[in-house]
Amino acid sequence: MSSSPIKYELIHKDKHSGARRGRIHTPRGIIETPVFMPVGTNATVKTLTNKMIRELGSEIILGNAFHLFLRPGLEIMKEFGGIHNFMNWDRPLLTDSGGFQVFSLKDRKITEDGVKFRSPLDGSKIMMTPEKSMEIQQIIGSDIAMAFDECVDANSEYEYFKESVERTYRWAKRSYDAHNKKEQALFGIFQGGLFDDLREKSLEQITSIPFDGYAIGGLAVGEKYQDSEKILKKFGNKMPENKPRYIMGIGSPTMMILSVENGMDMFDCVLPTRMGRHGTALTWKGKLNIKAAKNKFSKDPIEKDCKCYTCRNHTRGYLNHLFKRNENTGKTLLSIHNLHFNITFVKKMREAIENDAFLDFKKEFFENSDYPLEN
Template identity: 50%
Template sequence: MDFKVINTDGKARRCSIGTKRGSIDTPAFMPVGTNGTVKAMSPDEMKDIGAEILLGNTYHLYLRPGTDVISKLGGLHKFMNWEKPILTDSGGFQVFSLSTLRKIEEKGVQFRSHIDGSPHFIGPKEAMKIQGLLGSDIAMTFDECIPYPSTYEYAVKSVELTTTWAKRCRELQNEGQALFGIVQGGMFKDLRHKSAEEILGIGFDGYAIGGVSVGETKEEMHEIIDYSAPLLPSGRPRYLMGIGDLGDMLRAVDAGFDMFDCVMPTRNARNGTLFTSAGRISIKREEFKYDDRPLDPDCSCYACRNFSRGYLRHLFLSREILSMRLNTYHNLCFYLDFFRKMRTAIEEGGFNQFKDRWQPVFDKSYPDNGS
């Protein structure tokens, strides 16, 4: 993996990540393909709107259809007909958030599937094997996502376990696959610092901050984001995991982060919440019943070029499949276009003006966001 810092504007960075399947311009948003697909979108549509990398989910693909199926059918890229880069998470967050009856051991985690209750075990060895069979371009170390709130004593043990697992993952790194280490530590700054020192000491192709947006307040999250970014080396990609709110990502880019992923644009689309240059709107609201305007006059996506707000509202209330398709297409277009504009602003030295333009839009309160 080749990483280059092209421009900086303050702490914000315009970078490029080179892989054998193509380059990734950063700051980058990675649409999430949980089950080997970005919900409601085809691979060609993802290419058309400018996606350069997708995220695949180790936990979900391991449970269904199973890595043996994907491996026998040529790996994840061939399986889902996506030729560009894929990053796979390790499954640690899903084991924390979705599985039942977890039992954490030194070698990994025993858990029961959220699908059928069947027993399973994933540790660093299993996570690396699964990601190797999937054939992703970038893999993640197996970590424990610290719950919120948690005691300091629990967080100390969790950081120690995450470091132990990271060392094992590094020893088992698959040939031809980049590997990112994950820094944990909860809301405790000294533990974030300790975790960063230990993970950097092992040495990885890139570094991620995990364990944020797990229930803490916005103020706590922003404080950890600002504190954590300088702990990561400037010569490697910096990945803030699971953050999808546009205002939060804008702040994180301002702090020096490069990569992001979240289901927010797709999940909100299916629930009728759409992102526009004037802020979020809930398309199901009565006010849009006779509205003949495009969803966002500043957007050139297929949905905005061809359909009115009134029609999009009708589709959503009628529970038409096309509603999910058009809403998802627009939200992902909006996100990816926003990141393109952000990269241009950094290149031209206008990131502060860009931030001043957009931060108030994303900081608005939306009591009926449909999410």
């Protein structure tokens, strides 16, 4: 038996869809799934204090290994004894492998060993390898670390994806071998783009390694809704049933529904906080532009029945003013509302699954809002 620091408990499977309700037990607390994870790129969820994040009910947040590696850097992470002490966060935290950011850089070279790139800070040469990524994530001390995989440009040819799937498998084995922090869980990521045979192969390879959870990589990278739907429908529920399933970069209502409907448990996205900082509120009817002139005199909250701090205390008129004046408080208040929306959204999905009513939830949601059925 593995000595995994986390344990996935399957509570209920929806009778009419692939959705499932579960619970991840971690040393730092329980995570109810499906779960939405707010993104804290630089050891902070932008514009929010930890107290606000706790009050929103976030059970887990995300940190970016690549950004934290560059700044504040590993020396400071070591000095503080890891990210939990550094930012004073006592609940679970997941780090990505740093791969996504490295592959987004223009000047990078992929070899069998890893990826060579120039530091965006000072131009110095850095080599990111599976071993290095494990070292970084272990020093950061996240509760869940991710294996280092190749994030392939979605427009690449089949032959390249094929090569990359094999490389990702070798890198996954190296990540697994290099990882030696017992209290930290490690997830593997399967790839294969939009090609069924490569997805099949990659899923088989990656799940042959006893990771503590598995992620579906290479989706939500700008492909068409129908394409992500095709892959999720085919492979979501083929992922191991006794481990958490994670899809990276998902956070819009439409995509959260699609992911959960196909058996996903965890997802993260900058969308609610980024939109919040730019003046867009997520509501159960659709998106709302707080900067619109019609809100100027409004004494209504963003959403009437919303229980978030912002809606309990402030009017649209006030928020409109804050955004007109570019006040940071406005960004904080809208980020609070949007995270509350996403966290309430997954809570409602969990209730629906428990009642075998996930498809009813989906139907009602789209009937009562103007979110696109596909996006």
